[in-house]
Amino acid sequence: MNITATTKIAALIKENPAAIDAIASINRHFEKLRNPVLRKLLASRVTIADAARIGGCDVETFYQKLRPLGFVAGAMVTVNQTKENTMLPPETILTTMPTYLVQLPASAILTLDVREAIATGNDPFLKIMNAVEEIGEGNALLIINTFEPTPLISILKKKGYLFYTDVKNTDLVYTYFWLAGEQDAQDDEGRATKSNTFEEVLARFAGKVRRLDVRAMEMPQPMVTILGELEILPENEALYVLHKRVPQFLFPQLAERGFNIAINEAGPSEVFLLIYR
Amino acid sequence: MSTATASNSPSKWVVLPHYAFAALAFVALSILLLFSTDAFSGHYFHPKLLTLTHVAALGWATMLIFGAIYQLLPVVLECKLYSDKLATIAFGFLGVGAIVLAWCFWHFELGWLMHLAACSLVISFILFNINVIQTARLAPKWTIESDFIVTSAIWLLVTGIVGLIMVLNFTMAFLPVEHTHYLKLHAHIGMAGWFLLLIIGVGAKLIPMFLLAHAESTKKLNWSYNLINAGLVFFIFDHLFFHTSLVPVYAGLVVAGVVLFLLFIYDTSKTRQRHDVDLGMKQTFVALGLLLLPLVLVFIVSSRVALPQQLLSAVYLVYGISVFLGFISAIILGQTFKTLPFIIWMHAYEDYVGRFKTPLPKDLYNHTLQRLQNYSYLVGYALLITGVLLRNQQLILAGAIGFTITSLLYTANVFQLLLHKVQELKPFTYGSTSV
Numbered sequence: 001m002n003i004t005a006t007t008k009i010a011a012l013i014k015e016n017p018a019a020i021d022a023i024a025s026i027n028r029h030f031e032k033l034r035n036p037v038l039r040k041l042l043a044s045r046v047t048i049a050d051a052a053r054i055g056g057c058d059v060e061t062f063y064q065k066l067r068p069l070g071f072v073a074g075a076m077v078t079v080n081q082t083k084e085n086t087m088l089p090p091e092t093i094l095t096t097m098p099t100y101l102v103q104l105p106a107s108a109i110l111t112l113d114v115r116e117a118i119a120t121g122n123d124p125f126l127k128i129m130n131a132v133e134e135i136g137e138g139n140a141l142l143i144i145n146t147f148e149p150t151p152l153i154s155i156l157k158k159k160g161y162l163f164y165t166d167v168k169n170t171d172l173v174y175t176y177f178w179l180a181g182e183q184d185a186q187d188d189e190g191r192a193t194k195s196n197t198f199e200e201v202l203a204r205f206a207g208k209v210r211r212l213d214v215r216a217m218e219m220p221q222p223m224v225t226i227l228g229e230l231e232i233l234p235e236n237e238a239l240y241v242l243h244k245r246v247p248q249f250l251f252p253q254l255a256e257r258g259f260n261i262a263i264n265e266a267g268p269s270e271v272f273l274l275i276y277r
Numbered sequence: 278m279s280t281a282t283a284s285n286s287p288s289k290w291v292v293l294p295h296y297a298f299a300a301l302a303f304v305a306l307s308i309l310l311l312f313s314t315d316a317f318s319g320h321y322f323h324p325k326l327l328t329l330t331h332v333a334a335l336g337w338a339t340m341l342i343f344g345a346i347y348q349l350l351p352v353v354l355e356c357k358l359y360s361d362k363l364a365t366i367a368f369g370f371l372g373v374g375a376i377v378l379a380w381c382f383w384h385f386e387l388g389w390l391m392h393l394a395a396c397s398l399v400i401s402f403i404l405f406n407i408n409v410i411q412t413a414r415l416a417p418k419w420t421i422e423s424d425f426i427v428t429s430a431i432w433l434l435v436t437g438i439v440g441l442i443m444v445l446n447f448t449m450a451f452l453p454v455e456h457t458h459y460l461k462l463h464a465h466i467g468m469a470g471w472f473l474l475l476i477i478g479v480g481a482k483l484i485p486m487f488l489l490a491h492a493e494s495t496k497k498l499n500w501s502y503n504l505i506n507a508g509l510v511f512f513i514f515d516h517l518f519f520h521t522s523l524v525p526v527y528a529g530l531v532v533a534g535v536v537l538f539l540l541f542i543y544d545t546s547k548t549r550q551r552h553d554v555d556l557g558m559k560q561t562f563v564a565l566g567l568l569l570l571p572l573v574l575v576f577i578v579s580s581r582v583a584l585p586q587q588l589l590s591a592v593y594l595v596y597g598i599s600v601f602l603g604f605i606s607a608i609i610l611g612q613t614f615k616t617l618p619f620i621i622w623m624h625a626y627e628d629y630v631g632r633f634k635t636p637l638p639k640d641l642y643n644h645t646l647q648r649l650q651n652y653s654y655l656v657g658y659a660l661l662i663t664g665v666l667l668r669n670q671q672l673i674l675a676g677a678i679g680f681t682i683t684s685l686l687y688t689a690n691v692f693q694l695l696l697h698k699v700q701e702l703k704p705f706t707y708g709s710t711s712v
Contacts, residue, residue, distance in 0.1 A: 216550045219619060227631030248285060248352055253627060269491030
């Protein structure tokens with residue numbers, strides 16, 4: 001199997017379960033892969049590049065450990081190809097707390113401790129997403145966790161949130177999320193759409209809308225077609241979908257891939273969706 | 278599974294064991310049928326017939342419906358299933374209860390073991406009810422389909438409790454009237470209250486969806502719900518307390534309700550955008566056609582028509598067969614291949630959709646086996662019915678062989694789906710990730 005920096009850990013494990021031990025032997029950060037609950041939770045959301053960041057090592061270390069198991073590490077061609085599409089470009093690592101957080105009163109920081117949920121095997125993703133909804137002007141969300149929540153950061157970054165990670169010790173990481181301020185007008189605009197109605201979002205994307213009719217498609221073709229279109233949707237455009245029903249199974253995939261959706265239920269079997277970043 | 282947990286879908290470990298158990302129970306049912314050809318010549322109160330009925334009703338139909346409902350309820354109600362854990366525990370009690378009860382009936386052991394089986398089943402039904410009702414309470418949206426499903430769950434519990442009382446009565450004999458009197462009650466609450474209401478509720482949602490059709494109005498469904506429940510309640514009170522000769526009228530209410538449902542399906546199917554009908558839907562329409570037989574027979578069974586005793590016994594048997602091995606089995610054989618492939622596909626591929634060329638649900642199982650299964654089912658069913666009416670054991674055996682072939686083909690396909698391994702996927706050329 002060919003691997004690159006963007007290969008998901010889950011794909012490695014699926015290909016060869018021995019990858020668990022190989023990765024866990026890199027350093028103690030990856031011991032959590034041996035825990036089946038954490039593995040289930042993280043492996044499918046984390047790429048090799050993400051994992052290298054969490055574990056504080058480089059991607060090459062992974063390749064060295066994985067080569068003996070028959071994995072072929074990224075040829076130059078694939079590196080070039082994936083470079084611009086890499087989910088996670090190297091973060092600017094801030095060593096001091098941003099001024100926005102410093103000036104916030106303690107009461108304006110919503111705290112969500114997900115350590116117990118993770119320890120007991122409950123995926124806290126939905127809970128976190130609900131808490132994210134609470135973020136507004138003048139407050140911030142603090143996630144307390146045992147590791148840097150790289151997959152979450154990449155999702156929220158796409159939605160226009162800023163973040164700051166404070167590694168208290170190897171088993172305690174504080175991650176703050178807040179909304180981009182005035183200086184980042186574009187992100188602010190992106191966020192403002194959250195409370196907007198379907199028509200307003202539609203108006204904002206006027207002239208930059210791709211239309212897709214999935215009403216005559218059998219399940220799961222609508223989902224396959226929509227997600228396929230979204231992969232090639234330009235950054236500043238929106239996808240206008242004509243659907244027969246509110247697509248329950250699509251929502252988690254949209255959240256995971258950092259898309260927003262506005263819904264207009266025109267009738268019992270006529271639903272218009274507007275999907276945008 | 279990174280996002281299945283974030284959607285309303287329950288874990289696959291809740292849903293899929295039901296499908297596996299049901300498929301194996303169907304095989305067991307067919308094999309028992311092979312050894313029961315001698316049981317169809319007399320009265321329906323026969324150990325082997327009781328075994329067959331309960332394996333069909335519990336191990337096969339109810340088991341599969343439980344699994345399907347856990348998957349479907351969150352879709353219909355647009356909220357998460359109340360508890361995955363309760364569902365798993367209910368599965369355990371239903372499985373154990375069905376197996377032990379079948380063993381007890383076959384050997385006609387009416388003692389403590391059967392009490393245990395009946396209690397286990399009632400516990401399972403209580404847990405199922407808690408799960409369904411609590412989920413319904415979370416629902417942001419209420420539809421007539423939800424009414425059908427929740428009400429059917431309550432009728433299932435009533436059926437189970439009546440069954441438990443009858444089991445206790447085997448050893449303690451405290452009921453005032455003879456046993457078969459309550460058996461009629463037990464059977465009809467189960468058939469009309471549980472299976473019929475449930476299948477209508479689920480069918481009214483799924484069939485239009487698979488046809489890419491939509492309902493103009495749910496008025497017919499509302500009346501279907503009212504008529505079937507009214508007929509059932511009248512029947513229960515009359516049967517317990519009054520013993521009038523109005524039973525065919527109550528049967529008429531139920532039949533009218535079913536006809537309204539069939540009209541609803543007919544109306545919606547006129548708006549459909551999909552005109553090629555696949556094997557799963559063909560089998561579903563066959564099942565709806567087979568529903569007409571019990572609808573006619575119920576009038577003979579409920580009215581006291583003077584038929585020769587032998588013929589009447591045979592009609593009773595055909596009536597039962599037409600419900601369990603006819604309508605219910607036929608619709609399961611069809612709908613399994615409309616639901617299970619999608620569930621398997623969802624769990625295996627949802628994260629890869631759009632980024633890789635994934636197979637589709639219909640690519641995950643064998644269509645030739647499915648076609649043969651549909652044929653062997655129809656042939657087996659026709660032979661069995663004819664054999665019972667003509668009291669011909671060779672024909673009954675031929676029918677049983679037809680069912681055995683059907684069950685093996687079905688199970689092979691179901692297990693091919695259950696054991697599906699994610700294939701190596703090729704990324705699209707524009708792909709943003711490259712695994």
